[in-house]
Amino acid sequence: MAEGNGIRDLARYEYKYGFTTEIEAEAAPPGLNEDIIRLISAKKNEPSFMLEWRLKAYRHWLTMKEPQWANVHYLPIDYQAIVYYSAPKTERRPKSLAEVDPLLLATYGKLGIPLSEQEVLAGVAVDAVFDSVSVATTYKEHLAKLGIIFCAFSEAVQNHPELVQKYLGTVVPDSDNFFAALNSAVFSDGSFCYIPKGVRCPMELSTYFRINAPFIGQFERTLIIAEEGSYVSYLEGCTAPMRAEHQLHAAVVELIALDRAQIKYATVQNWYPGDSEGQGGIYNFVTKRGICAGVDSRISWTQVEVGSAITWKYPSVVLRGDNSIGEFYSVALTAHRQQADTGTKMIHLGRNTKSTIVSKGISAGYAQNTYRGLVKILKKATGCRNYTQCHSLLLGDRCGAHTFPSIEVQNASSRVEHEASTTKIGEDQIFYCRQRGLSAEDAVSLIVNGFCHEVFRELPMEFAVEAQKLLNVRLEGTVG
Amino acid sequence: MKDIGLVTDLYRSELSRFEREPAGTMPAWVQQLRQAAGARFADLGFPTTHHEEWRHTDVTPIVENPFSCAKRRPDITKAELEPAVSWAGPRHQLTFVNGHFSPLLSVLERLPQGVIAGSLADSCTISSNFLEPHLGRHANYEDQAFVALNTAFLNDGAFVYLPPNTMVEEPIFVVFVSCPNGEAAISHPRVLIVAGPSSRATVIESYLGLKDGLYFTNVVTEVVLGEEAVFDHHLLQQESRAAYHIATLAVHQGRNSTFTSHSLALGGALARTEVHGLLADEGSTCTLRGLYGATGRQHVGIHTRIDHAKPRCTSRQLYKGILSGHASGVFHGRILVRQDAHETDARQTNNNLLLSEDAVVHTTPQLEIFADDVKCSHGATVGQLDRDVLFYLRSRGLDLEDARRLMTQAFGSELIRFIAHDRIRNRFTELLPRWTSQTYSESFPA
Structure with missing residues (x-):
């Protein structure tokens, strides 16, 4: 089989979202110090508790060391060369979409985000974050009628400081880890979402992140609070232009589900992965964690990771409420010289809590793909259940797939199952498809999609279609 | 993150004392090996729980107990050892008391x-050229502190x-007896x-604590298999409940060789x-099967x-744990x-049975794969006795x-039935229920 050919073909795949937008931006000088943090805070017109919180995080960050344990390799990051704040230049925050810079709207249009509410048609409420600031949030009024707050983080700080102060940092504390501390110190914007008691959010909420300016690090922060008995489904998408330098993306996402609340969080991550030689691309070092704080609550993470030069991400669930449920569904595709170290943590604190982990890793070219997971059942968490399955598919003989699960059980009434396997696509499977008239490429795409099906079906429809297409594009020509 | 390990002054002084001791008839290359490993150990120090591999194994008691090299000749009679x-009805038995070869107790x-x-000490002198290419070459003392420590104090063994x-038909039985005499002894x-090309043999390594007491056995076993060699290895660890036991088994397999360990x-x-x-x-096969049981405040790690x-190599691992x-x-x-x-073709399975509310298990099965034409899988479970079956x-x-006892036994016996040698299989089958009953009477007193 001409697999060598396939890999070359894959190299030719072009990153569709690699354009830049020439937009006037206002940026802070590169580097990080307390003044920059004060500047960010002042730009955002933040109340004093925010500035203090940021400075506390920054001082703590100074004492921390960059983590080395992940199975990824990269040159040291110069934190003083990063621009920590960049915003499209506008007089003030636009009041409505009509005021948003048309260039920006066009950018999101190119990305296929139905920002200018191709409205009722798309039916997805979007908060778009461009470099450091949130540029537009759609459907806000409609949601407000139900009492749902869905807005930019900076707006939430202005309009709902009590909520922000109550919940910010309760799931991912400012001192949690190196990148979370950095984020806490310098985060510039993000999305904020609050679903009041008993409300079922009628539409998918969505955030779209885009890095545009060069040398900038994007540090956004998302906070979702689902009050008692509420439900929300949330989508997140990301892209960035093609640049020869690496750019850092260190986001924090916090989810809080109270009694009987349910949060579904889906991500399609398609940051620029760098070129075939590993030049450029985004370092995606993200901390995502949710807490099932109330009884019978439920949090599910679904992620499709196809972009980024390096991904370092472990969406986790702390199952504190009794009978709560945590789920993690992941597809991680790495090609060329991409590296991904991703997985999840399920911390069972409450009784009869359940968690499910389904992880699918696909490696091609020279890529390295690692699943790293922790299932921890504490002593008082009796009657817990975990099921984990992680499968890896290898396309090419120079890539790697690694599985590092860790299971810790501290009582005798809980059950944990873990299974993992690593293989390549069977010749017989391809042969079967080909003799039914499919080209080798279609066969691979069919098999890979089947391999990922369990995860895709957890995604909302539009995203599932997008994810499937993305995967197909990235897989083009992997098998000859 | 590498933390600087601990080396207590005691070990430093023990090391330098051992180095100064007259080396007897040991050839120069052994002395060089000891010195290199000693220097390495001084750099490495004892691992702490900050080392990823030792995260769940706290060796502080080993570090803090004033262990000193075991007394040369404690008195054990044949009758004491007999039961x-x-x-094994041994026809080839090498017996070591506190780490020293005992010709009287050997057959x-x-x-x-x-x-x-x-005895390894004798062989180092007599058959030095057989040993030199292998001794210390397979167990890595460069980054494993306990291997370095063992190598630094390398003196006797099998x-x-x-x-x-x-082909050696009868199993070769290697018995390490520890018999503390009121002192905290280390061996x-x-x-x-x-094993040369196309050879075949069965070895049983057995570790026994004859008296209850504090001692520390730090053993390293190196197995080298030549082309087409078939080797059956068995390990029976029955140290005293107060003892510390760290064992490293390093196996180096040649083409088409087969290594099986129970x-x-x-x-x-x-x-x-x-x-x-x-x-x-190419073409070698490695099969590891093991059963570990712990109760009271024991800690067991595989x-x-x-x-x-x-x-074209195959590996199979099946490990089962019973914790109470x-x-x-x-x-x-x-x-x-x-x-x-x-x-x-690699497969790995780990099943754990938790019998009590206070027992804890950490299981970390890992796959690290850099080739695509492979079949690799692992599975791990943690659970308890099935209620329906109990009912x-x-x-x-x-x-x-x-x-409960029957089910616990059944859980373990799935693994024992693979043992090829009758007497060894019978012994394992005999020990398991004995241990199970003891565990039940300790954990669930009537």
Whole structure:
């Protein structure tokens, strides 16, 4: 089989979202110090508790060391060369979409985000974050009628400081880890979402992140609070232009589900992965964690990771409420010289809590793909259940797939199952498809999609279609 | 993150004392090896729980106890040892007391032409050229502190050599007896087994604590298999419940060789077994099966690493743990498939049974794969006795205790049935229920 050919073909795949937008931006000088943090805070017109919180995080960050344990390799990051704040230049925050810079709207249009509410048609409420600031949030009024707050983080700080102060940092504390501390110190914007008691959010909420300016690090922060008995489904998408330098993306996402609340969080991550030689691309070092704080609550993470030069991400669930449920569904595709170290943590604190982990890793070219997971059942968490399955598919003989699960059980009434396997696509499977008239490429795409099906079906429809297409594009020509 | 390990002054002084001791008849290369390992240990120090591999194994008691090298000749009579070894009806038995070879307690009937089985210290002098290419070459003392420590204090142990095309039918029984005499003794036994091409043999390594007491056994076993060699290894660990036991088994396999190991680890306050298998040439097969049981406040750990360095090798691992009381267990298994090690077939399974509310288990099965034409899988479970089955057994007239005991035994016996040698299988089958009953009477007193 001409697999060598396939890999070359894959190299030719072009990153569709690699354009830049020439937009006037206002940026802070590169580097990080307390003044920059004060500047960010002042730009955002933040109340004093925010500035203090940021400075506390920054001082703590100074004492921390960059983590080395992940199975990824990269040159040291110069934190003083990063621009920590960049915003499209506008007089003030636009009041409505009509005021948003048309260039920006066009950018999101190119990305296929139905920002200018191709409205009722798309039916997805979007908060778009461009470099450091949130540029537009759609459907806000409609949601407000139900009492749902869905807005930019900076707006939430202005309009709902009590909520922000109550919940910010309760799931991912400012001192949690190196990148979370950095984020806490310098985060510039993000999305904020609050679903009041008993409300079922009628539409998918969505955030779209885009890095545009060069040398900038994007540090956004998302906070979702689902009050008692509420439900929300949330989508997140990301892209960035093609640049020869690496750019850092260190986001924090916090989810809080109270009694009987349910949060579904889906991500399609398609940051620029760098070129075939590993030049450029985004370092995606993200901390995502949710807490099932109330009884019978439920949090599910679904992620499709196809972009980024390096991904370092472990969406986790702390199952504190009794009978709560945590789920993690992941597809991680790495090609060329991409590296991904991703997985999840399920911390069972409450009784009869359940968690499910389904992880699918696909490696091609020279890529390295690692699943790293922790299932921890504490002593008082009796009657817990975990099921984990992680499968890896290898396309090419120079890539790697690694599985590092860790299971810790501290009582005798809980059950944990873990299974993992690593293989390549069977010749017989391809042969079967080909003799039914499919080209080798279609066969691979069919098999890979089947391999990922369990995860895709957890995604909302539009995203599932997008994810499937993305995967197909990235897989083009992997098998000859 | 590498923390600087701990080396207490005690070990430093013990090391320098040992270095100053007259080396006797040991050849120069052994002394060099000891010195290199000693220097390495001084750099490494004891691992702390900050080391990823030692995260769940706290060796502080080993570091803090003032262990000193075991007294040379404690008095053990044949009669005292008899009950623990007679099951094997041994015809080839090497006995070591506190790490030192005891010719009186050993039995060596006629071995086939050219086969060597004897004390390592003697062999170093007599058959130095057989040992030099292998001793200290397979167990890595560069980054494993306990291997470095053992190598630095390398003095005695067992040496088995099989010339090409020989077969030893009767198992070779290597017994390490620890008999503390009120002192906290440490011993560093070393085992080296060199199996020539197309040879075949069975070895049982047995660790016994004759009296209850505090002691520390830090053993390193190196097994080198030539082309087409078939080797059956068994490990029976029944140290005293106050003892510390750290064992490292390093296996180096040649082309088309077959290594099978069965282990039963029941003793020790802290017992850790590391198995490092290197499938160094095509077509070799490595099978590891082990059962570990712990109760009271015991800690038991199994750490395996199978390195598929060449194509077309097969590895199988099945480890089962039974944990009761306040015991903690660790299984840490890693399969590494190197680039171009195609047609690798590797499987790893770890099942754990938690019998009490206070028992803890940590299991970390890992796959690290750099080749695509492979079949690799692992599975791990943690659970308890199936209620439905318990109910069924009780409905058939068994009381709860018996039903539990029967199921626990069944859980373990799945593994024992694979043992090829009758007497060894019978011994394992005998020990398991004995241990189970004892555990039940301790954990669930009537």
